[in-house]
Amino acid sequence: MNYWLVKSEPDTYGWHHFIAQGRATWDGVRNYQARNNLKSMTIGDQVLFYHSVTNPAVVGLATVVREYFQDPTVPDDARWVAVELEPVMSFEKTVTLAQIKAEPMLSTISLIKQSRLSVMPVRTDEFELILKLGQTTSEALSISAEE
DNA sequence: GCCAACGTTGGC
DNA sequence: GCCAACGTTGGC
Numbered sequence: 001m002n003y004w005l006v007k008s009e010p011d012t013y014g015w016h017h018f019i020a021q022g023r024a025t026w027d028g029v030r031n032y033q034a035r036n037n038l039k040s041m042t043i044g045d046q047v048l049f050y051h052s053v054t055n056p057a058v059v060g061l062a063t064v065v066r067e068y069f070q071d072p073t074v075p076d077d078a079r080w081v082a083v084e085l086e087p088v089m090s091f092e093k094t095v096t097l098a099q100i101k102a103e104p105m106l107s108t109i110s111l112i113k114q115s116r117l118s119v120m121p122v123r124t125d126e127f128e129l130i131l132k133l134g135q136t137t138s139e140a141l142s143i144s145a146e147e
Numbered sequence: 148g149c150c151a152a153c154g155t156t157g158g159c
Numbered sequence: 160g161c162c163a164a165c166g167t168t169g170g171c
Contacts, residue, residue: 007169031154053169097170116153116168 003127004041005048005058005111006085007118015049015059019087024062026119027071027082034119039068041083048122048130049087050111057094058130062087091134105129 006026008014018024029035041047047062066084074080100106106129110120122130 009169033154056170114153115151115170118168 002040002042002045003122003124004037004045005050005120005122007050007052009053010051011054014051015090018049018062019090023065023084023086025072025082026085027073029080029119031118034117035079035081037119037121038081038083041067043067046127047085048127056097058091058134059094060087060090061136089136091136093135095130095133099133103129
């Protein structure tokens with residue numbers, strides 16, 4: 001089980017779009033480091049969904065339902081890949097970037113260290129703390145995952 | 148809207 | 160291979 005964080009601008013593709021759609025092809029990544037992270041995702045990995053630019057915050061939890069494949073938006077360019085994600089649950093409270101920056105235990109998170117990376121790994125302790133800050137309990141998580 | 152950070156491109 | 164120019168991301 002790996003933990004990740006993906007960014008999306010809510011004005012372009014927000015959490016509510018994702019919920020409404022029920023599944024998303026995570027394509028359009030054009031950065032090698034982010035691409036490598038997509039390639040490392042395995043089915044069942046947990047993915048924090050982060051809104052960038054407008055009210056920056058972690059807003060929900062998703063999971064990987066299809067491992068990497070050719071990015072369908074550039075079928076002739078084998079460099080780029082996509083994965084498919086499904087929403088698991090919305091946070092009770094969004095966890096803002098300001099909160100994350102204010103939390104000493106999160107001072108080394110890639111979100112802060114590499115502010116421009118759009119797909120990044122998250123450590124287990126970081127993941128658990130962010131879930132806690134979102135008032136998202138592991139019990140609620142397992143119930144949600146079973147539904 | 149501005150600007151810092153940083154990845155990419157292209158000239159040499 | 161170096162580095163200046165340029166484009167993009169994303170916080171504020």
